[in-house]
Amino acid sequence: MSKKGELEIPDFRNTPTIDKVGVEERVARFQKRSIKTESKMQGLRMALNMIDLTTLEGKDTPGKVKQMCYKAQHLHDVHPGLPTVAAVCVYPSMVKTAVDEVKGSGVKVASVSTAFPSGQAPLEVKLMDTKFAVDQGADEIDMVISRGKFLAGDYNFVFDEIAAIKEACGKARLKVILETGELVTLDNVRRASDIAMHAGADFIKTSTGKIKPAATMQVTYTMLEAIRDFHLKTGRMVGMKPAGGISNSKLALHNLVMVKETLGNEWLTNEWFRFGASSLANDVLMQIMKTETGIYQSTDYFSID
Amino acid sequence: MKGWDYSPALESTSHVEIKKRYELYINGEWVKPASKKYFKTINPANEEVLAEVAHANEKDVDKAVKAARKAYDEVWSKISPAERAKYIFRIARLMQERSREFAVVESLDAGKTIRESRDVDVPLACNHFFYHAGWADKLEFAFPNRKIESIGVAGQIIPWNFPLLMAAWKIAPALATGNTVVLKPAETTPLTALKLAEIIHDSGLPPGVVNIVTGYGDTGAAIVNHKDVDKIAFTGSTGVGKIIQKAIAGTNKKATLELGGKSANIIMDDAPIDQAVEGVINGIFFNQGHVCCAGSRLFIQEGVVDTVIEKLKHRMKSLIVGNPLDKNTDIGAINSKEQLDIINGYLKIGEKEGAEMYQSPCDLPSSGYYCPPTLVMNLAQSSRLVQEEIFGPVLAIQTFRTIDEVIQKANNTPYGLAAGVWTDKGSRIFNLTTKLRAGVIWANTYNKFDPTSPFGGYKESGFGREGGLHGLEGYLKMN
Numbered sequence: 001m002s003k004k005g006e007l008e009i010p011d012f013r014n015t016p017t018i019d020k021v022g023v024e025e026r027v028a029r030f031q032k033r034s035i036k037t038e039s040k041m042q043g044l045r046m047a048l049n050m051i052d053l054t055t056l057e058g059k060d061t062p063g064k065v066k067q068m069c070y071k072a073q074h075l076h077d078v079h080p081g082l083p084t085v086a087a088v089c090v091y092p093s094m095v096k097t098a099v100d101e102v103k104g105s106g107v108k109v110a111s112v113s114t115a116f117p118s119g120q121a122p123l124e125v126k127l128m129d130t131k132f133a134v135d136q137g138a139d140e141i142d143m144v145i146s147r148g149k150f151l152a153g154d155y156n157f158v159f160d161e162i163a164a165i166k167e168a169c170g171k172a173r174l175k176v177i178l179e180t181g182e183l184v185t186l187d188n189v190r191r192a193s194d195i196a197m198h199a200g201a202d203f204i205k206t207s208t209g210k211i212k213p214a215a216t217m218q219v220t221y222t223m224l225e226a227i228r229d230f231h232l233k234t235g236r237m238v239g240m241k242p243a244g245g246i247s248n249s250k251l252a253l254h255n256l257v258m259v260k261e262t263l264g265n266e267w268l269t270n271e272w273f274r275f276g277a278s279s280l281a282n283d284v285l286m287q288i289m290k291t292e293t294g295i296y297q298s299t300d301y302f303s304i305d
Numbered sequence: 306m307k308g309w310d311y312s313p314a315l316e317s318t319s320h321v322e323i324k325k326r327y328e329l330y331i332n333g334e335w336v337k338p339a340s341k342k343y344f345k346t347i348n349p350a351n352e353e354v355l356a357e358v359a360h361a362n363e364k365d366v367d368k369a370v371k372a373a374r375k376a377y378d379e380v381w382s383k384i385s386p387a388e389r390a391k392y393i394f395r396i397a398r399l400m401q402e403r404s405r406e407f408a409v410v411e412s413l414d415a416g417k418t419i420r421e422s423r424d425v426d427v428p429l430a431c432n433h434f435f436y437h438a439g440w441a442d443k444l445e446f447a448f449p450n451r452k453i454e455s456i457g458v459a460g461q462i463i464p465w466n467f468p469l470l471m472a473a474w475k476i477a478p479a480l481a482t483g484n485t486v487v488l489k490p491a492e493t494t495p496l497t498a499l500k501l502a503e504i505i506h507d508s509g510l511p512p513g514v515v516n517i518v519t520g521y522g523d524t525g526a527a528i529v530n531h532k533d534v535d536k537i538a539f540t541g542s543t544g545v546g547k548i549i550q551k552a553i554a555g556t557n558k559k560a561t562l563e564l565g566g567k568s569a570n571i572i573m574d575d576a577p578i579d580q581a582v583e584g585v586i587n588g589i590f591f592n593q594g595h596v597c598c599a600g601s602r603l604f605i606q607e608g609v610v611d612t613v614i615e616k617l618k619h620r621m622k623s624l625i626v627g628n629p630l631d632k633n634t635d636i637g638a639i640n641s642k643e644q645l646d647i648i649n650g651y652l653k654i655g656e657k658e659g660a661e662m663y664q665s666p667c668d669l670p671s672s673g674y675y676c677p678p679t680l681v682m683n684l685a686q687s688s689r690l691v692q693e694e695i696f697g698p699v700l701a702i703q704t705f706r707t708i709d710e711v712i713q714k715a716n717n718t719p720y721g722l723a724a725g726v727w728t729d730k731g732s733r734i735f736n737l738t739t740k741l742r743a744g745v746i747w748a749n750t751y752n753k754f755d756p757t758s759p760f761g762g763y764k765e766s767g768f769g770r771e772g773g774l775h776g777l778e779g780y781l782k783m784n
Contacts (some may be wrong), residue, residue, distance in 0.1 A: 016579070022583055025583070026752075046309065
């Protein structure tokens, strides 16, 4: 057994097994927590501040990205005092535009890389992709792992690739996307989480948003457990980003409950927890306005981007 | 931002009506006790009096048994089984309609969390009535080629840990099989049984078919010793179970006894550890550990001891102990002062033995009866904390090396109610489950209950089964 702070690379064939039925039961318990009044308001504001507002489309243009960056800093100016989102997440080609738009606001710029979303490119291309995004000013890199290699049992390949990308990131924080929808089993999710963290991930992230299912609570919980175990073993904190499928406030609050009870309050900041979502922000805003004014407002009162 | 705590989320009690005083429910009427005595039932979470309840003496019990006999002879044994089913269905439906009220009253009177009374006790109680209603007119298919008959008057005595659910476990099969009932709820938790009497009354069940008499041990003794009772169904302590067995020896009374337990939860080194830890937490802390089948002995294979204990402690940090009516409370109040004293007595023994203890760092309310969730580690098989039923949130932890060793140790107990096995390997599950001497064995889960599944014990955990097809047998004569 290794001492705290010292990193020992385990044999990834022997990662802990996960019982799906047990995970489902535990997740159901989180969903039974009743979040009311003050804690609800605090949770909603926290959720807003943890969102990575995202556009990852072939048809993205600087115009679209600029609009999203404005929204990131001005979520709902009708209601002053709201936090900004945590970051905007774009393709490498849009990083420069985004960096210019959010300058000085505290909103970070994250870029997907490594031949996102499939990751089917040689390492040299992935490294270039990453370095380009970093050079353009990205604060965070969201890479994808090679799922094909993982499923074929080539864990060393996956590990080495993540380690190489981490090096290429320099000061940028690295989020490693496992694309859990393609890994299928929770055992695989756990194993991939362990590989990513040992290879240097600052964050582990569920999905690209291009594959379903994405961030189910079962998958997120399995990854949170992996983070907790990594922390218990090494003393190092790793962040978590569920992405895709979290579109309403209730689900966001349940996720926060899960983070609090699995990892603790230390993880409840956008330094350690993010939501990869675009439609979540407006639902949270609607809930906040409802709590403040007592009435639900129509979606037309909230800007779409 | 520092911390994020859950604001209070109290279940409303405004829709619940608790009378100041409850009489006995005999022959379809609320009657004053011949004893003229009443006792108080309190809320263990704040020690406030909830109601006064009649204390039945021998005369009252005699009246109840006579009513039950008359109802059996004149009505209940004569109507068609399909008619019986209708009444049982009606009781189930009425209970379901008033489930919120039942849940709140159960939490108030027993100290159990609203999460459990709402999600476990009340729905399961309803399901027992629904399930048994279905059997009433199909009994000949349940026991093909056998001639079956109802028994007569069943005397039923139930404990305080699952007051409504145990009443349902007892009353539903008795009615489905054509028997009439005299039921005594526990003295610390009589209210939901009395609420159930209200529902039974509303259902139009013929007078005398179900009689509810409240009181202490003397009331229970009067039922057990009454000459005209044909069957005793008891759930409670092994001590009282022995007294009952002595009392009915040499009589024609049939009996089913569901008694204590010291059930083993076994974690093998290949188990899905996080889910096993969760199962252990649920196994011992469910209902404050007041569960006859609580997984109160934990056996951990030596290779994973440190990991499991570290994770148990970590998980215990997020358990919320407090007001049972708060929807976020995980662990409520200990049922009574007496029980709290018993639990604390065992903790003292542990201290004296020099056992290593861990209690979760939680704030306990200033009034009411509370006990923080507790682990007692590195215990020897001979320790009293391993041998005896504590009936509280106290987990006795032991280690083992081989499968043979753990089977031996798990079976080395006077009890045999339940067990849990945690391993990733299917063959190991079958090996262990065939060798463990316990009535119920769960694999990679714990505390799963369903009306279709029989429940009951080996050895000093009792005899007879409740629930499922097997549960019907206890209320039938078979030829």
